[in-house]
Amino acid sequence: MRLIARLDVKNDSVIKGIHLEGLRKVGAPNVMASDYYQAGIDEIILMDAVASLYDRNNLFDVIRRACEEVFIPITIGGGLRSIEDIHRALDSGADKVAINTAAIHRPELITQAAETFGSQAVVGSIEAKRRGNNWYAYWDNGRESSEREVIPWAKQLQAHGVGEILITSIDAEGTRRGFDVELVSEVTRAVSVPVTACGGLGKLSNLDQLIRSSEPSAIACASVLHYRKCTVAELKAHLLSLGCQVRQ
Amino acid sequence: MNAPTINVLNYGFGNVRSVWNAVSAVGGQPRFCDQPEQLSSGDALIIPGVGAFPSAIKRLRDNDFVDPILELAASGKPVLGICLGMQLLFTSGNEHRKTDGLGLIPGRVLQLDTLPGARLPNIDWLPLEPPQGVTWSGILAKEDRGEFVYFVHSFAAHPDSARHIVATARYQGQPFTAMVRDQNVWGTQFHPEKSGAFGLKLLKRFVNLVAC
Numbered sequence: 001m002r003l004i005a006r007l008d009v010k011n012d013s014v015i016k017g018i019h020l021e022g023l024r025k026v027g028a029p030n031v032m033a034s035d036y037y038q039a040g041i042d043e044i045i046l047m048d049a050v051a052s053l054y055d056r057n058n059l060f061d062v063i064r065r066a067c068e069e070v071f072i073p074i075t076i077g078g079g080l081r082s083i084e085d086i087h088r089a090l091d092s093g094a095d096k097v098a099i100n101t102a103a104i105h106r107p108e109l110i111t112q113a114a115e116t117f118g119s120q121a122v123v124g125s126i127e128a129k130r131r132g133n134n135w136y137a138y139w140d141n142g143r144e145s146s147e148r149e150v151i152p153w154a155k156q157l158q159a160h161g162v163g164e165i166l167i168t169s170i171d172a173e174g175t176r177r178g179f180d181v182e183l184v185s186e187v188t189r190a191v192s193v194p195v196t197a198c199g200g201l202g203k204l205s206n207l208d209q210l211i212r213s214s215e216p217s218a219i220a221c222a223s224v225l226h227y228r229k230c231t232v233a234e235l236k237a238h239l240l241s242l243g244c245q246v247r248q
Numbered sequence: 249m250n251a252p253t254i255n256v257l258n259y260g261f262g263n264v265r266s267v268w269n270a271v272s273a274v275g276g277q278p279r280f281c282d283q284p285e286q287l288s289s290g291d292a293l294i295i296p297g298v299g300a301f302p303s304a305i306k307r308l309r310d311n312d313f314v315d316p317i318l319e320l321a322a323s324g325k326p327v328l329g330i331c332l333g334m335q336l337l338f339t340s341g342n343e344h345r346k347t348d349g350l351g352l353i354p355g356r357v358l359q360l361d362t363l364p365g366a367r368l369p370n371i372d373w374l375p376l377e378p379p380q381g382v383t384w385s386g387i388l389a390k391e392d393r394g395e396f397v398y399f400v401h402s403f404a405a406h407p408d409s410a411r412h413i414v415a416t417a418r419y420q421g422q423p424f425t426a427m428v429r430d431q432n433v434w435g436t437q438f439h440p441e442k443s444g445a446f447g448l449k450l451l452k453r454f455v456n457l458v459a460c
Contacts, residue, residue: 002373037444042373042398068269073398073442093265095400095442118299120369120400163369163400194371217367247373247396 001244002042002218003235005225006198007032008049009059009078015049016226018174020127020142023049026226029062036225037070039232042247044070045098045166045220048078049141060092067093077125077166086113090121098166100125101139104146107160114161122164123196124157126150128183129170135183142170150183151190158191165191166220169199176202176223178209185214196220202229204238211242251277252458255290258282259311261304261332262296263441270441274452287316291458292325296441297332301341301357301403304332305349314350321352326457327433331401334428334435338405353430355407363420369402374417374438376426379410387434387453388415388427395446397426397438404437432457 007014007029014032015023026032033044044066048059059076066074076089077098086097103110103124113122127142128135128150135150146153154165167187169180177200184197194217197210201221210216219239224230236246254271258264258280271278271294281287295317297304308314321327329337338349341357349357360370373396378384384392399417404424407413415427417438428435434454440447 002371040444064265067266068273071266071270071273071442071448072444073400073439090263091265093263093269095263095266120298120371164371192367194367194369215365217371245374 001239001246002196003232003239003246004043004045004196004218004220005033005036005041006045006047006220006222008047008222009062010049011058014226016174016223019170020173030065032226033066033070033074036232037072040236040247041072041232043073043075043218045075045077047098048076050078060088063089063092063094075123077123082109083112083116086117090117096121096123096164098123098125100127103157103160104137104139104148107156110157110160110162114163119161119163122162123166124154124160124162124164125166125168126154126157126187127168127170128180130180130183138170142173151186154187154190158193162193164194164196164217166196166198172200173198174223175200176229178202178206181209181213184210184216188215194218204230204234207235207238207242211239211244251275252291252455253277253279253289254455255279255281255287255293257293257295257313257333259304259307259313261299261307262330263298264296267294267296267330267441270448270451271455274448274455276451276455284312284316287313287320292454293317293320293327295327295329295333295336297330297336298400299332301332301335301343301349302345302347305336305341305347308336308350317350318352321433324432326454327352328454329433329435330441331437331439334437335403335405337428337433337435338407341403343403352433353407353412353428353435354409355405355412357403357405359402360404360419360424361422366420369400370419371400373398373443374426376415376417377423379413379416382414387429387450387457392446397436397440397443397447399426399438401437405435
């Protein structure tokens with residue numbers, strides 16, 4: 001089980017909101033990435049929170065600096081629209097790119113990216129919101145609905161060649177009230193690539209329910225670390241106590 | 249003594265910047281090589297790589313890298329293949345279709361055996377184990393048993409001779425080849441440059457081989 005720190009970045013700051021809205025500054029991306037690395041996090045996701053709105057790709061410099069001192073996998077997401085964008089992201093030192101908005105508009109970009117850079121470099125990012133008995137994939141940080149149902153969309157992303165899926169529950173995101181376990185469980189059942197569960201981790205007991213009823217390959221968290229509700233070591237010790245193999 | 253020059257093969261496959269940064273962090277002088285003639289100077293060679301076996305080996309051939317790599321390996325200088333770079337060291341690979349590799353280590357590269365419920369690619373931090381009957385001394389030390397390293401792969405190497413296997417890790421409970429060696433040629437299925445402090449420790453030992 002991998003434990004991932006997700007840093008949503010706006011301009012030069014890491015920000016945190018609730019349901020991907022109402023953003024508050026919590027620190028500097030390079031300092032936080034380095035601190036979490038030193039604390040034993042397994043992976044870092046840097047998400048440009050405004051890039052897909054304004055077409056900015058200002059995260060490349062952050063990545064370039066992070067890679068000089070953070071020797072674990074780094075994923076970059078937000079506003080990557082073309083093979084050229086992806087190439088620049090990987091060239092900056094990122095190991096993977098997370099793609100949501102561009103995949104919704106042009107799923108063939110995923111295929112092209114997987115063929116060019118390998119599936120392992122392409123993470124299909126899904127931002128899911130529950131409506132009735134179903135989930136729908138949103139884009140632009142949960143602002144716009146694609147009207148695509150999440151489960152078929154996850155399967156389609158896999159068919160297009162993603163090497164991983166990052167599933168974020170917009171409903172749970174930032175609330176620290178626990179995961180949308182049902183969502184994670186359905187997505188992990190629908191695909192055979194690794195799935196990262198994101199959104200809702202606020203305390204150790206949130207992990208119990210997630211691990212008991214679903215099989216994510218990784219867990220991404222933000223608030224719980226940013227607001228120092230738990231340390232990386234505490235989260236990992238708890239995952240270990242739940243029977244997960246974690247790097248100590 | 250000057251920092252040893254570590255050539256990092258830059259052939260369009262893999263996160264070369266991270267390898268460069270990691271080598272630099274452990275006291276080596278990394279240098280990107282994108283021309284075959286650059287390989288003859290320098291103290292050691294790292295072949296990074298992620299992606300597919302057939303297109304990577306084709307790129308090496310098309311850019312005339314194969315003979316200089318083989319010459320370098322024959323000269324006794326340390327060579328380290330990382331991930332796909334390790335797989336390319338073998339006789340052949342089976343990704344998409346059977347393709348000849350560099351042939352530096354006899355063996356084949358096959359898709360990971362899967363049991364029901366398997367997820368591929370295998371993306372995980374896994375503990376290293378010595379093969380049965382092997383005691384580590386050298387680039388891996390006795391106390392390194394159980395250290396976690398980062399893997400991302402769907403294929404694994406099957407050396408013809410078990411003596412070339414330095415370390416294994418487990419996927420769905422079954423051991424697979426995590427690290428190989430034949431004299432001065434080393435390979436890691438995992439990414440030492442992405443495996444935190446322990447990964448850097450391994451790279452430091454590799455860089456230090458030059459001084460020996």
